Amino acid sequence: MPNLNKPITPQEKKDILQSYKSLLNASEAIIQSGDVKMIREAIAVSLQKATNIRRISGTPALLHSLEIARIVVEEVGLGRTSLICSLLYDVLRNGEISIEEIREQFDDHVVLIMEGLHKVADLYNRNTSIKSENFRKLLLTFAQDVRVILVIIADRLRTMRTLERYDQQSQEIISSEVAYLYAPMAHRLGLYTIKSEMEDLVMKFTNREMYKFIAKKLNETKRAREKYISEFIAPLKKELAEQGLDFDIKGRTKTINSIYHKMRKQNVEFEQVYDLFAIRIIIDTDIKREKAECWKVYSIVTDKYQPNPSRLRDWLSVPKSNGYESLHTTVLGPNHKWIEVQIRTKRMDEIAEKGLAAHWRYKGIKSERGLDQWLTNVREILENPEVNAVDFIDDFRLNLYDEEVFVFTPKGDLRRLPKGATVLDFAFDIHSEVGKKCVGARVNQKNVSIKYELRNGDQVEIQTSSNQEPKRDWLNVVSTSRARTKLKQALRDIEYKEAEIGREMLARRLKNWKMELTDQLIGQLVKHFRYKSVHDFFRDIAEDNLDAVAVKEYILKEREKEKELAESQLAGRSAENFVTPTEHEEEAGQDVLLIDKNLSNVNFQLAKCCNPIFGDDIFGFVSVTGGIRIHRKNCPNAPDMRQKYGYRIVPARWTGEAGGSYLAALRVTGEDDIGIVTNISQVVSKDMGLKMRSINVNSHDGVFEGTLSVFVNNKQLLNTLMKKIKNIRGVFDVSRFDAV
Structure with missing residues (x-):
């Protein structure tokens, strides 16, 4: 483990100075005269608080903070508020500065983001697992202000870039987290360059041999690849210049991770992956003429090279929900090789590179609305208390990597849904009540079932019925997180109502027979009739799948058994085994469960959470599944049970002689x-x-x-x-x- 108290070395001082200069150069365009003072204060705080602090990797904390700030400004494209927060994040995380101190020195915008970052740091200090409820809080913090997540993504990117300085276990943990959460989030927020680098770095530390193999192959073929790109570009450059277009054209090699996935998906060797690189044409033009000039470039490209019509992707007319706009086509280049060509404007390229942050520079662009809609959907999932942690993670991840289809309502309104969405997904997207009553749809004037998978350009009219109710097998039909969440909630509501009806029906019938429905009896009934839950038991009562008469017969038989057992025990009990209740128990006027090694007429078990043994202070807890669990009074679960289920607590104590094991x-x-x-x-x-x-x-x-x-x-x-x-x-x- 690195020495975290080691003084800053001369080389590290040079690195810090270089990083500081790079940050100033990157932020020159975004800071004004009034901002300089605040930024200097933030840097001064970092210098003062983090000079001798090192991260677990051994990197000086000050250098890490400066690099996060540079990434936030230069690669993500955020402004001075996020820059300041980036500089303060590490010293806040290390406890070197408090939110109160930040509030005294900086404005409300900085404080708001820092409060979000403080919550994130606090949750990470608890070693938050993705399967815990704390993870939901982490993501909810992200969703409150998008700049919080963008700063964290910058922090994770910087960590991945220096991951070789960590031990192997830390490398695996951090890589897994980045692959599972942060790379998909960067993708959804339109940060394609960062997303691609994250995925490559994850592969570097989790699939080392394959990463080295592909990197070596790319290096060996670099010269031939560059020669081919030059030959492909030359005639296009000439034609574009003759048309008077202001453009930049370049080739780029696809990422190691994407090449690896192509090899796996197509089950081919490296040499057989035909599209190792793509050509990007970026034109500089006014917003009003963007589409026309992009299609003009498309016409020039397809005149020179034969296009593959099935590989045309038009994200100009309808951008992706993360704001991505571009025109993609695949053409047959020299030597009969297929080449992907991407056509976009300078504005579109900046949004493609910097995602959400770039939108703030171009006001009035319609694609910004899609991001707001996505964040709203995320909050709906996060704030649903009914979803358990594992289901919640599955639902949340449905929102991250999806490709999209675009469909229309009968009035012509555009709806954006993930690829693979069905008619039922579309119905829930309109409104949860429409989804619950959906019986089918008319798609392009033809009747289809709720299972119909939507395609680009479909016009969809949902058909509903007042008699329709959600069904459990619908969970196999829907694919969107929004529909799944709403459907699960609707199914729970139905089950709860049916169970309540069944409980009332049984209670009423038993009352007529002079019997009382207690919690202990319910537990015994659920166990005797072999139901998985109380809800299932009462639902079958409501639906007449279980006759109340059968319940009555069971109760009468149990009463008869208890009566016979009590008589036999009374007859055989000796004076020395008789236990006299204590004065305290008599005064309290309550029954006490006496636990004896020979006790056989009460269904009880020793709780595994605290493992009581003879002589421990104990209490009984009536279990929902039937019988009584015996717990120690100092059981770690005892406070929660007393607070939430006090009515199910039964006083108990050991009696007789110690026996058993x-x-x-x-x-x-x-x-x-x-x-x-x-x-x-x-x-x-x-x-x-x-x-x-x-x-x-x-x-x-x-x-x-x-x-x-x-x-x-x-x-x-x-x-x-x-x-x-x-x-x-x-x-x-x-x-x-x-x-x-």
């Missing part, structure tokens, strides 16, 4: 010594005569930490065992461990 777990820490496991095993097996189920030991920096699972008869015996283990030479501490 209870599984308990201990956590042991101490000096890392070869004989420590043997000594512990000897105390358990030989000295105490106990049966050990397992022992696991891990060591780090000369200290071991082990978990020991052992069977004991009671708490007193466990306490004795803990004392004996603690007396072993080299053992620091022994404590009860809840999870076995």
Whole structure:
């Protein structure tokens, strides 16, 4: 691990100075006289707070901050507010400066973004997993102000560029996160250059051999490729110049990652990938003449080279939702090679390179609306409390990498949906109520089912019925996150209503038979009739799939069993086994569940979350699936159960003599010594005569930490065992461990 207290070296000072100069050059066009002071203050804070701070990689934090700021300005295209926030982000993350201090020195715009960045840093400090609810909060923070996510993307890009300085485990974790979240986000926000670089760098650290192989091949074929590009471009340059167009034309090699995916998708070798590079023609013209001149260039290209009509992509007429505008065609070049040609204007190229940020320089451009719509959809998914963490991630990712189709309403309004969207997706896109009542559609004047997959240019008229209700198999029909989220919510509402009707029906029938429907009884019924959930049980009651008479018969049989058991126990109970309730229990006037080794008329289990043993202070908890779970009073889940489900708590205590065998777990820490496991095993097996189920030991920096699972008869015996283990030479501490 790098020395994080190491002083700044002379070379690092040069790097910091060079980065500072690059930042000033990059930001020259965006800062005004009034901004200079604020930017200098931000740099001064970084200099003051981060001079001797290093990141985990060993890189000086100040250099990292300057590079993030340069990326934000030069490669993302953001303004002075984001520049300032980039400079402050690392010192805020390291706790060297507080939000209160930032509020005192900077304006409200800076404070707003820094508050978002502070939330992100806080969540990362908790080691947020993508399968946790904290991850939802992370993305929700992103969605509040897009500049927050753009600064984080810049930070991740800088980290990826210096990833060789991290250990291998960190490389894998960071690469996985970038591949899963940040590269797709960069794609959705139109940052294609950053997205492509991120994907290449991820491949560099996760698929090293293939990355090196393709990089080597590209280097070997570089000279031939450049010669071919020159031959292809020459006649186009001449014709474009003769037409009086102001243009720039260049060839670019496709990324290593995209070449690798082509090799996999087409199942071919490197030499068989025909489109290793693309030609880009960028024209400088007024916004009013953009489309006309792009099509003019298209005409010149296709006059010179034979086009492939099936490979024409027109994102001029209808831009992508992330603002991307361009005209793509594939033509047959010299030596019968297919070449992709991209035609766009200077404005379109800047938006393609810098995505969302570039829109702020061109006001009134209609494609900006698509980004706002996407962010609105993201917020809807994020703010839906009904979706669990795993489903939520699946729904969210549906919004990231999708290609798009464009369809029309009967009035001619354009709707943008992901490729693969169905009629049912379209119905939910219009309104959730339309989706829930959808029975089909008329597409291009022809009747189609809800499963029909939409195509570019389709005119769609949704057909509804007041009798229609959402069905669970519709989840196999929809493909958009919006439709899936709305559909799941509708299905839950239906199930809840049906379950409530079933509960009322059963409660009413039982009341007529002088019986009461309690939570404990519900749990027993669900278990006896083998239902997965209470909702399923009550829904079958409502739909007459389960007769209430069968429930009545079960209750009567159970009452008869309990009566017979009580009579037999009363007759056979001896005076020495009789337990007199304590004064406290009599005064409280409540029943206490007495847990005895011979107890057989109550369905109970010892909870695995805290593993109670004879002698522990305990309580009972009525489980939804039936029966009672016995927990220790200091169980880690106890506060939550008491707060949310206090009505299901049953007082309980042990009675009779200790008996049986209870599984308990201990956590042991101490000096890392070869004989420590043997000594512990000897105390358990030989000295105490106990049966050990397992022992696991891990060591780090000369200290071991082990978990020991052992069977004991009671708490007193466990306490004795803990004392004996603690007396072993080299053992620091022994404590009860809840999870076995």
